[in-house]
Amino acid sequence: MKRKDIKIVSISAYIGFILFSFITGFDPGKQIGENFVTFSVDMLKILPCAFVLIGLFEVWVKKETVEKHFGKEAGIRGYMWAVLLAGTTVGGLYVAFPVAYSLYNKGAKLSVIFTYIGASAICRVPMTIFEASFMGIKFSSIRLLVSLPLVIISSILLGDYLEKRNYKIMEGK
Amino acid sequence: MYYLYIVTAFALAFSLIADRKKTLMAIKIAVKKFVNILPAFLTMLILVSIVLFLVPDKTISNCLGNNNKFVGMIFASVFGSITLMPGFIAFPLCGILLKKGVPYMVLSAFTTTLMMVGVLTYPIEKEYFGMKVTVIRNVISFFIAIIVALVIGIFFGEVF
Incomplete structure (x- = not known):
């Protein structure tokens, strides 16, 4: 479970860093946060449909x-x-x-x-x-x-x- | 993009009419698969957000425009491998670079590695296929991209 702990710690650190950057106005952090949001939105436009189709494929x-x-x-x-x-x-x-x-x-x-x-x-x-x-x-x-x-x-x-x-x-x- | 929504909507509707139970099962499978792979996606998104900050479009443009085409090609294939960019950003960018005089072979190395080689999609690919196969597939793809770039260079008279 050690690997999992590292993962959780680094993800929390990432989120903390982004939040901190937005509060204090630290530009690089804000940019990284914006990148994250842009790409997440981009993928969320596609992924739910893709997985529904995969589900239908699996049963039919x-x-x-x-x-x-x-x-x-x-x-x-x-x-x-x-x-x-x-x-x-x-x-x-x-x-x-x-x-x-x-x-x-x-x-x-x-x-x-x-x-x-x-x-x-x-x-x-x-x-x-x-x-x-x-x-x-x-x-x-x-x-x-x-x-x-x-x-x-x-x-x-x-x-x-x-x-x-x-x-x-x-x-x- | 819209055709994906239309196809999904139709498929779901037909499935519902044909068999309610099976459709429900399909949705369950979809949710389960999605949730299972979500941590890998999250890792990828975090990496993407950081890498895109460290390697902005401007840096890529500058390096691709290197005076030596072969150096430019190597830079292009490395950038293409380590970044992730949707086509609607990448191709217009290449269009601009082309007008600025960047050779076709350099741009080909960039777009082909961008599409085929995924250092940033590694967390996802590894979940499905394991580390070894993921590495082999990406290395092969990298060389295919280089071959494609060289052939493009020959056809456009940039190599000789």
Whole structure:
């Protein structure tokens, strides 16, 4: 329990420092507090919806369905589905992790969920359109065409390596 | 962003019509999962708030505009890895830097690491996948970002 104590102490210290800064008008502390609020609000706009969808996914989608499309028999289709699903994911990595975890528990292959995580970082559709509008279509297309195959290949290598070592993703989250 | 709300609302409504009990269970699962991961999120938010204070946009802009593109690229990938920025801030910033003459490959290194490598999301990723896998995935992602940046540099005639 020692680690937990350290955590509680540092979180309390952080809160104390922010409160103190706002009372005394200490600028760096105020800025840090504002950063915290901005990012919390940003994530709270997305997370409740994301977790409700994960909950619905857990009760409605059958294990066999996930196994069929994202599991061992799925083959190449599994990676395709992972990339398509990633394209519609909102937020970023912090949303992709819990989704990937649920997929895995329902029977998705390791390499497929790593593909999903990587792809949800680089090819979310709204983000890519936004990127192209600032950086140009040439930039975005090269980025996608180079990074996506690399993500899939590295996911397959990592997935196979971990499966050989009987790696299991933690339970209980 | 709005489509997320619309999709969630529709999914919930359909689920409620189809089976009240199952829907309630889904909500319970959602709350439980959310509460379980909340401490990790809190840790991440605290780290984000401090790192963004220590490394403001201005510092990033200055370092990305380094005269040597390869030095700029390394700076860019390090900043991209250790910071966390929503796309609606990052891309406009890159648009401005592009107009100022920062090479495409430097900006590519920045945005790709920003999206793929998460030093600050480490507390969350670790909760789900464990320390080892988290480290491996992030290291691989870092190298993918460097490769992407170099290819971008070649296509835009910045490397040779």
